[in-house]
Amino acid sequence: MKLKLMLLATVAGVAFAAPAVTEELPPCDNCSDSMTIVSWGGAYSKSQLKAYHEPYQALTGITIVNDESSNEAVAKLRAMNEANNITWDLVDVEGPDAVRLCDEGLAMPINADELLAPAPDGTPASEDFGDSLISDCFIPQIVFSTTFGYRTDVAAWNGKVPTSVCDVFDLENFPGKRALEKRPKKNIEWALLCDGVAKADLYDVMATDEGIDRALAKLDTIKSDVIWWSAGADTPQLLADGEIVMGSTYNGRLFSVIEEQHQPVAMLWDYQVFDFDGWIIPAGLPEDRLNRVKHYLRFATDTQRLADQAKYISYGPARASSAPLVGKHAELGIEMAPHMPTDPANMKNILVNNIDWWADYSDDVDAKFQAWLAK
């Protein structure tokens, strides 16, 4: 599996950091002087702010408006497209959303080698990004994973600690509320894996109606103890407040709860699900804004900037050449490697999100899941 190799290559590089190379920024001709960038908010937006926006603004003096609407990006882009009034310049989305936006013609196809800077050693961008270029419109930034965090001070567990993702479904040994995402993706996979489906058969089983019913039946066993989240910041907050005992979220969010806020929370890496996250450019931007976006992107996705982002949040950079440049956390001074989803110790059991499967089936599964959820 090529992806896995690439991830491992990322890890291998995390250990030692190389000195930063500062690139002279070329001037931007016929460029707008402000841009609206859409992202996810919270710790993730902060990492982009520190690693990309602030340095770029310092170099160019333009205004960057931040919009935290990434979880509604597809809907809003469709509305803007219908009105022929695109107010966003650059949108941060998950891989599957990028595929969907590209399929629907709402995102602009790009040529990676033309648009993006090569690696410092001259490797073209398309090679440096490799498998993370999952769609013609997608400009990858990071590899992230969805995984579980749990509280380490739950008295009712009598000292036991969850070690497998199936402990989420075990109310007897691990009582308490848990948080799951209000979407079928990943929940269906985990439920089936814990219901005895082999990893190799997973997506074949899911392609049948019975498979989905089986997954929902498994989820039914814990439904009354689940709080459903829709924003990545929910689970960390609920964990910190003691409203839940365990919950799924993005690994970087858990990192900040554990290492920055020092809450009694630990990671459960078992069957973490890997995904890519990155930029898309909305289709139909006027020329001056498109020029600005291109100018920004060349800067913000170069080897150094992607490595810089990993100093603020524990997500793996999508460029192979960035990996050696990641070192310690910029503010906390701790080594980032053990917190990366790609660290070998965390990768004993992983699942790579099957983007093509979800692109084809998500509408049907989603309708079923939402109907199940409402009851």
Added chain:
Amino acid sequence: MSALPPYASTAQISWYYGFRVICALIFFFLIFPIIVIMPLSFNAEDFFTFTPKMLALDPAGYSLKHYQDFFTNPDWQQALWNSVRIAPVATLLATSFGTLAAIGLSQSHVPFKSAIMAILISPMIVPLIISAAGMYFFYSRIGLQGTYWGVVLAHAALGTPFVIITVTATLVGFDRSLTRAAASMGADPVRTFFKVQMPLILPGVISGALFAFITSFDEVVVVLFLGSASQKTLPWQMFTGLREQISPTILAVATILVVISVVLLTVLELLRRRSERLRGLAPS
């Protein structure tokens, strides 16, 4: 509910006090949630409950840091600025259109009066989610979605029914012979309006404007759908905050908003009294 008569039976006495206790509990239910957030907004910790230090009234348990966060955090400041930029313009639109229409409606011979009234009041009746959905679809078609003017127009539309209702209410007691007197003494209609009618209905206009203002200032559903990041208002920021990262700063903002409501409420009450005095009605 006059005082207890001296001959009241035990049952009557216990009911008399029992009823007052019940009412006190309901008042408590009404007011407690609003009161409780105020001390919590001064919490020195990032918690939503009373810490032992707070309960012991230890000054170290209290701090202004959440207020400081509100006044320094660019997200909150931007949201406040947007609210301040949207609400007054929406209020102005709603009040001027609404007042004119209310005066028109108060004339004695208006054709299709009740149909027109129904249309003008409809933004108040239609559930917000439906208004928001319709405006989202329609404003998308005409390119107003995600723009400042889109939000302002939507808020103005939502605010007008309140202006109509309050101004119509003041016009009910309005003595029509006053305008006639002005006209017979040679004042033109515009002059009559500003010199005679306006001062008398002003309290109604102002309270309608306050309602329109609070409608816009407090509105979240429509702006959530219609707005884009550059129109993110205070309620929107609170809504995302409540849904995602519920920080105690929300309680500080909430406290500030409660203080604003108290001020508005007082202004309204004063206006009501003034209006009654002006119209020569006995204070009831």
Added chain:
Amino acid sequence: MSSTSTDHMDAPSDGIMRAADGTPLKKSLARALRREKLRSFLLILPLLAFIILSFLMPIADMLFRSVENGIVKETIPQTVALLKTWDPTTGEAPGEEVFAAFHEDFVKAYKDKSHTRLGLRLNYDEPGMSGLFRKTGRKVAKMEPPYKDAFIKVDKDWGKVETWAVIKRASPVLTDGYFLSALDAKRTSNGIEMLPEKERIYLFLFKRTMILSIVITVSCLLLGYPIAYLLANLPLRTSNMLMILVLLPFWTSLLVRTSAWKVLLQQQGVINDFLVWIGVIDDANRLIMINNQTGTIIAMTHILLPFMILPLFSVMKTISPSYVRAAKSLGANDWTAFWRVYFPQSVPGIGAGAILVFILSIGYYITPELVGGTSGIFISNRIAYHISTSLNWGLAAALGTILLALVMLLFYVYDKIVGIDNVKLG
């Protein structure tokens, strides 16, 4: 108005009353009336136009979207035209001619990427269509005639009668499909059928919205009636003071009150902490009062209570105490006097308050979204979900239209009881 003056001494002898300028009085009056009508209409016109443009047209647009279905005909026009002559009851998939036209349409659609949107639209009628269109889109450019075989090679679903029957059924420019979905039904080759039990959701949600709204209305009435009674019967000075306690929540931001309830009701919140502290519950068994129906009911009762108290109060204020006094002097005890004399007179207030609270309640979105979890959400939350997440705007519009019809019906009743121009504020 001055032209209507009638104190003119030398009226002509034809018996017709005339105005000062000699025109017959009747005519003059009619003209004045017309002018007055025109003037009042001109005063109303700006707002009327504004409301129609900014509010009613959006609502009309939403109504239209719930039946609009131009996408199929626009995306695959030639196929739609040819399918008109194809009869699904023969049990045979369409012939090569249709497939060739479909190929041409599809290639064009693939170029502007509209094929995925069409797939998504057809997916509402038949699960699996979206996947089928995406999959086919990736291969369509390389297809060679005969196209029928080429399509079936990509996916055998293209050879099935049902696939084409779905497309044929979805071809008209207007559809009742969204309304059927909104009522948990769909159109199949055997006519309209209900969805399987476990996939039904909207009727269930409408029912839940109604039941929760009734519960909220009843709790508001139970809590509001004593307060309104107390306020209406206390001396003016005291009742004015206490009225502030009702008006303050009324004027406080909805989000402030919702956040207050979130703070109060959480498992680690103020109420649970208090109950643990006084020893009613132990720390491990904290009450779960949020992210479920309890949360929605408590918070919304609090938020809507002033809307019950205010109309009740204004009706009770008009009930003269002498009736109750008369009843008592005729021998009724306190309860009988209240129940047989006072209460019946307060019924209009109950009607007004209850309908108002109910109307506001069934359309609520923010509070259920924040404190309702999954079991305490309303149909509005579902509408919002379809607008911003699932992107099924037609279904959102259909659900919205049904909800709107419901509210209009209730409002009609309200108008009959209270009168539309008798709405009072504060």
